[in-house]
Amino acid sequence: MNTNNNTVIKTENLTKCYNETPVVNNLNLSVYRGEVFGILGPNGSGKTTTILMFLGLTEPSGGKVNIVGFDPLREPLEVKRRVGYMPDSVGFYDDITARANLRYTARLAGIETEETEKRTNDLLTQLELIDVADKKVGTFSRGMRQRLGLAEVLLKQPEVAILDEPTTGLDPEAAQEFLRLIRGLKGKGITILLSSHLLHQVQAICDRVGLFSHGRMVLEGTVEELSSKVIGGAYDLSVEASGNDLEEQIRKIPGVVEVELYGENEFHIEAKEDVREKVAAEIVRAGGKLLSLNMKRHSLDDIYARYFEEERDEAQRVQANREKA
Amino acid sequence: MKLKEFKLTERKRKGSPFTGLWTVVLKEMADHMGGIRMRLLVGLILLTALGSIYSSARAIRDAVGEDPFIILRLFTTSTDPLPSFVSFMGFLIPLAAITLGFDSINSEYNKRTLSRVLSQPIYRDALLLGKFLAALFTLTITLLSLWLIVIGVGLLLLGIPPSGEEVLRSLVFLVATLAYSGIWLIVAMLFSVIFRQPATSALASFAVWLLFAVFWSIITGLIAGLFGAGGEAGRSAAELTISRISPNTLYGEITLALLNPETRALGLVFFSQLQGALLGSPLPFLLSLLLILPHFTGLLAAVILFFALTYVIFQRQEIRA
Ligand SMILES: Nc1ncnc2c1ncn2[C@@H]1O[C@H](COP(=O)(O)OP(=O)(O)OP(=O)(O)O)[C@@H](O)[C@H]1O
Ligand SMILES: [Mg+2]
Numbered sequence: 001m002n003t004n005n006n007t008v009i010k011t012e013n014l015t016k017c018y019n020e021t022p023v024v025n026n027l028n029l030s031v032y033r034g035e036v037f038g039i040l041g042p043n044g045s046g047k048t049t050t051i052l053m054f055l056g057l058t059e060p061s062g063g064k065v066n067i068v069g070f071d072p073l074r075e076p077l078e079v080k081r082r083v084g085y086m087p088d089s090v091g092f093y094d095d096i097t098a099r100a101n102l103r104y105t106a107r108l109a110g111i112e113t114e115e116t117e118k119r120t121n122d123l124l125t126q127l128e129l130i131d132v133a134d135k136k137v138g139t140f141s142r143g144m145r146q147r148l149g150l151a152e153v154l155l156k157q158p159e160v161a162i163l164d165e166p167t168t169g170l171d172p173e174a175a176q177e178f179l180r181l182i183r184g185l186k187g188k189g190i191t192i193l194l195s196s197h198l199l200h201q202v203q204a205i206c207d208r209v210g211l212f213s214h215g216r217m218v219l220e221g222t223v224e225e226l227s228s229k230v231i232g233g234a235y236d237l238s239v240e241a242s243g244n245d246l247e248e249q250i251r252k253i254p255g256v257v258e259v260e261l262y263g264e265n266e267f268h269i270e271a272k273e274d275v276r277e278k279v280a281a282e283i284v285r286a287g288g289k290l291l292s293l294n295m296k297r298h299s300l301d302d303i304y305a306r307y308f309e310e311e312r313d314e315a316q317r318v319q320a321n322r323e324k325a
Numbered sequence: 326m327k328l329k330e331f332k333l334t335e336r337k338r339k340g341s342p343f344t345g346l347w348t349v350v351l352k353e354m355a356d357h358m359g360g361i362r363m364r365l366l367v368g369l370i371l372l373t374a375l376g377s378i379y380s381s382a383r384a385i386r387d388a389v390g391e392d393p394f395i396i397l398r399l400f401t402t403s404t405d406p407l408p409s410f411v412s413f414m415g416f417l418i419p420l421a422a423i424t425l426g427f428d429s430i431n432s433e434y435n436k437r438t439l440s441r442v443l444s445q446p447i448y449r450d451a452l453l454l455g456k457f458l459a460a461l462f463t464l465t466i467t468l469l470s471l472w473l474i475v476i477g478v479g480l481l482l483l484g485i486p487p488s489g490e491e492v493l494r495s496l497v498f499l500v501a502t503l504a505y506s507g508i509w510l511i512v513a514m515l516f517s518v519i520f521r522q523p524a525t526s527a528l529a530s531f532a533v534w535l536l537f538a539v540f541w542s543i544i545t546g547l548i549a550g551l552f553g554a555g556g557e558a559g560r561s562a563a564e565l566t567i568s569r570i571s572p573n574t575l576y577g578e579i580t581l582a583l584l585n586p587e588t589r590a591l592g593l594v595f596f597s598q599l600q601g602a603l604l605g606s607p608l609p610f611l612l613s614l615l616l617i618l619p620h621f622t623g624l625l626a627a628v629i630l631f632f633a634l635t636y637v638i639f640q641r642q643e644i645r646a
Contacts, residue, residue: 048645052644052645055444057440057443057444057644058643058644058645073338074337074338074339075338075339075340076338076340076446076448077339077340077344077446077447077448078339078340078446080444080445080446080447081446083444084444085440085441085444087437087440087441087444087645089437090437090441091436091437091438091441092436092438092441093436093438094436104348104352105441105442105445107345107348107352108345108348108349108442108445108446108447109445109446110344110345110446149441152441
């Protein structure tokens with residue numbers, strides 16, 4: 001497989017079937033050194049399965065994976081030495097201390113004892129767990145466990161950190177804090193792959209995202225790229241104005257894709273370009289009264305909702321056609 | 326689909342399967358030793374052992390000086406109502422082995438630590454073998470201390486040290502006991518791989534143990550009855566063969582041959598085998614060893630077979646909880 005130095009994860013037609021049903025279907029994905037890549041998708045879309053195949057913890061039914069220069073099927077140990085993984089529900093040995101848990105991992109990872117102690121202290125301090133380092137993990141809250149999980153990932157100073165739904169179960173503030181930590185890793189040159197369905201979070205920290213649906217990566221790119229691909233018009237205006245026939249007039253403005261009227265005088269305008277000025281001018285020209293005008297950028301939530309809405313519509317259309325036939 | 330999966334597993338993988346083995350062994354042993362479970366077990370075993378050794382020592386005290394194998398009698402003499410030390414062991418060793426093994430893999434699933442551990446640079450081989458060895462070493466330590474206790478009690482109550490042959494025979498008996506415990510350990514571990522609920526795997530292990538400890542002789546008789554054609558001798562031969570499928574039978578016969586040096590043959594004894602033999606005279610140690618070699622091999626083979634089976638099933642399991 002040809003990978004240049006900047007590609008840390010590359011898959012070619014990666015496929016995984018359970019009982020003949022593809023759960024990951026011909027996945028072609030590249031993740032580049034130093035970026036934060038987000039895997040997005042509804043439940044059961046194959047995110048975890050994909051991640052497990054990256055680590056050689058599940059065998060692909062077909063296709064190839066190359067991660068940090070190795071094939072996880074043939075050289076899983078080399079891969080696992082260089083890649084840190086935090087499972088979606090991270091668990092520790094409850095009856096031993098946080099430090100002892102980390103020590104066990106470090107020994108398995110082949111890190112020298114002295115080095116382990118040093119790294120453990122640094123990491124536990126950094127993740128604000130140093131005060132509870134010698135408490136049994138059984139007493140830890142969800143957030144503490146999650147942070148301990150991150151400490152474990154960082155303990156082996158990985159080239160790539162793979163985090164499966166790192167913020168599930170965290171309260172909003174803790175999640176925000178956790179994401180800040182993750183984003184901080186990027187500064188240390190660690191490539192990060194994370195999966196999530198909390199879109200605004202992904203949007204906040206990911207350089208690129210891949211949208212998964214039924215085992216396929218249906219969209220890939222930066223949030224802006226996804227936005228223009230799915231929603232077409234990348235601009236969304238919300239206008240409050242009174243006047244006659246405004247809807248018709250606005251629709252005629254070049255660049256406007258769609259106008260919807262809510263209630264008496266609130267319009268939602270979708271446009272391919274920034275049409276704020278033109279809309280304002282048009283309303284005034286038509287003798288209307290402009291009360292307010294707001295533009296919002298599309299969030300990943302909109303893209304996600306829109307994409308799966310379209311997909312559902314498509315499925316319904318297919319179903320309807322079949323019933324007709 | 327099945328075939329293809331198989332081919333993939335057969336693909337050559339790099340790196341030693343034993344990477345991380347000793348880390349796992351040390352961690353698991355520390356868990357066993359520090360755990361309340363092991364302490365209860367050791368307490369139970371010590372109590373019964375001391376009780377039975379003490380009462381058999383009192384019973385055989387008069388024979389000191391006459392019997393050359395007086396220390397071995399400590400192991401085998403039963404004094405009403407207490408069974409002998411070896412019968413206690415035949416019962417307690419499977420209990421201990423099952424207790425150490427029944428939740429070894431499924432507890433890692435339930436604690437959700439398995440995927441975390443296996444994402445470290447080790448193979449599943451190391452985890453499974455490490456857990457097996459750790460439990461086995463823990464049992465070894467327990468058995469060795471028991472052995473020392475028996476010898477110590479012999480010194481105290483009977484006033485004589487064991488002879489060289491007695492030491493040899495009892496140590497080989499110790500090794501055989503380990504092999505026997507290995508079977509129950511790996512059976513329990515097999516169930517811990519198959520069943521997600523530790524209670525289920527414990528129950529399944531005890532069911533198998535009960536089958537062999539209690540019901541096997543009945544089953545043996547029933548099955549042998551089906552081969553009625555061979556006459557009395559044929560029937561007994563069939564009965565013996567079937568009964569030897571049970572590890573309990575094998576272990577029982579090993580015990581007999583090692584700790585009762587007078588044992589000249591195991592199972593059916595034909596008259597021809599006894600010709601030229603002085604009845605009641607002990608068999609030399611090496612011949613006793615020869616006598617139990619097939620049994621010992623059988624126990625070992627069973628352990629290896631079950632380990633392989635456990636390994637294959639574990640290897641094909643999805644690691645996600
Ligand atoms: N061992 C298995 N046997 C059969 N099907 C499985 C198995 N493991 C997973 N699946 C199926 O694979 C699909 C993808 O699962 P996966 O866990 O990868 O999804 P996910 O995107 O991580 O979902 P979530 O957001 O809920 O974590 C699901 O439909 C699931 O039912
Ligand atoms: Mg998942």
